[in-house]
Amino acid sequence: MRSLLTAALLLAPLARATPLTPALEDLRTAVVAQATPTPSADEEEDEDAESPAARDTGEAEGAPIQQTALPPPGQAPTLAPQADAPSIKARPRGELVSGAPLFNPDVAVHVVERKAFADVGRHEFTLYPFVAQLNGKFTQHFGSALAYTYHLQENFGLQLTPQWHWTSAESGFNEELVKKTQQTAQTASSLLLEWGINAGFEVTPLYGKFAFNEDALLQFSLVLNAGAGFGSTRHQLVPYSRNQEGIETEATFGQTGVRFTGSVGGGFRVQMGDRLAVRLEVRDFVYTARVDRVNGCTRDDIEAIITNANNAGGTWGPGCNAKSFQDLDGNPRSSDLAIARELIAEPSSDVLNLVSFYTGLSYLF
């Protein structure tokens, strides 16, 4: 653990100093220009940033078109215009500057922010150590997830996201309803997602930057993703309890099968150097639920297990995992059986939305 922390600390500053990729060099030299004389918000901002030297000469102020070619790395940029720079009017109309027709008065060249980090062709691994459900009405999930993203294009990537919930149980609110009013959510509405894996895509339609406390400058992207896959579901049978003598009884669960899932989400990816990024996302894991079996057992199977437990004989189908209703000593858990029978007595269906907050750390290469 200490090694991992050290490695992360070492990587962060190195990543910041990594030279830009060739593709990014083109972006770096992209010219920021505005063909229309009307001042835009950006121009106002750039005027604020203008150096005193430039103000003194007055050249920038009177120029109908401002151009700022960013210098190569290691060379200090000059904000003030060069005194001997050729007049813009003297340049041929068709000349392209970094691919942009800056000197053609008929073409409007829009302001494009320089993107400091290129994503195209890169792989991104994201570890989400903490995933917490936000809409925990009848259920509560906490887990971890891993995501692999291959950035096919600058704004489009393919993504694979496996996740596992290390806690998936009925919410305290649901338990309160059971305890105080003997009411509970419909079986399908309180189905729990144990694990899931989704494949899909991610787009980054917006990017921007922000200053933190007037000091550090960080780049970020808005990420939107969607995918489809499958996941394993279960239902809580008996909740965790602790009696007055302090004896604890662990919660028990019944498996309710693998379901198809879908997901949509969005959030921010904040770049922390060339290779590291922090992700803050909200994702909605959608899955349909129709509960007609518990641990592979139908209602008739469960009746047969109960009959068998009472030494009255009884057989159940091959898909029914009767052992999952037994305790460690091989004795049938009668309360589990009774609750499982109730759960599937009236089959219910629902579309569940598991909306969770994901906090993750990405490594790009």
Added chain:
Amino acid sequence: MARSLCTVPLVLSLLAAPAALAQEGEELVEKVVVRNRLYTMAGKLEVSPVLGLTILTRLTNHYNLNLGVALNFTETLAVEARGGWALSGLTGLARDLQDEMVRNDPGGDRPKFVVVDDLKDLWQLNGNLAVGVRWMPLYGKVNVLGDVPVHFQAYLWAGPGVGTFTRESIVFCHQVDTSSGARKCIDFRTDRRTGPLGSGAVGFRFFTHRGGALRVEVRDWVFPDSYLELINRVDVESGLVSGTPARAPGLTHLVMADVGYTFFF
């Protein structure tokens, strides 16, 4: 141990050099764009009408109409007072629970739910006033649709306040009507109180022009809960007093999504 300590400054200095170069480059080329804020806040007064909606409804539902007045002391710090009224009520789930509870006759042949505890988190926020400090450490710019720069701020907000509250019980029914053949409560116990609250929020505001910004935030209103336990329903339906206050009722969190608009003066 000593060797490790000696290694640390060496590693740090090696790392610091390229990091410093990168930082220097960024300062020269990049930082000015955001550091020179297009929208300055220091000294400005602002007024914000805000609508808040409950994010996760369990037993209560709220629509909070607020008006906030803030003074920005610096670019990153402001004090804001906000107050208003929340339209509130019980959810359909809570009404179903009330009906189900009343349907069971505690004095009938098969008595059920004779001695019960009331449910948590049933206090509804109505009037509310809070004064808080807003810290806005993030100022940024995002390009929308390629070439429309939108400036924004992200902030944290926290402060105390006071509110008026209403609580309608799920299990405590003063009077049951049986004229139609079915048991129906016509007077659930309702409590009112005025008390302290706290509020915290995290949000963004996106500047539309020098005079205004769209405001989006997630706000938690937190206040002490209280409810009765061991309520004898036979007694309360006979007009007697029953129930004891819960010993550790905890706090109620009312998490809302707020959308509003801020006018700068």
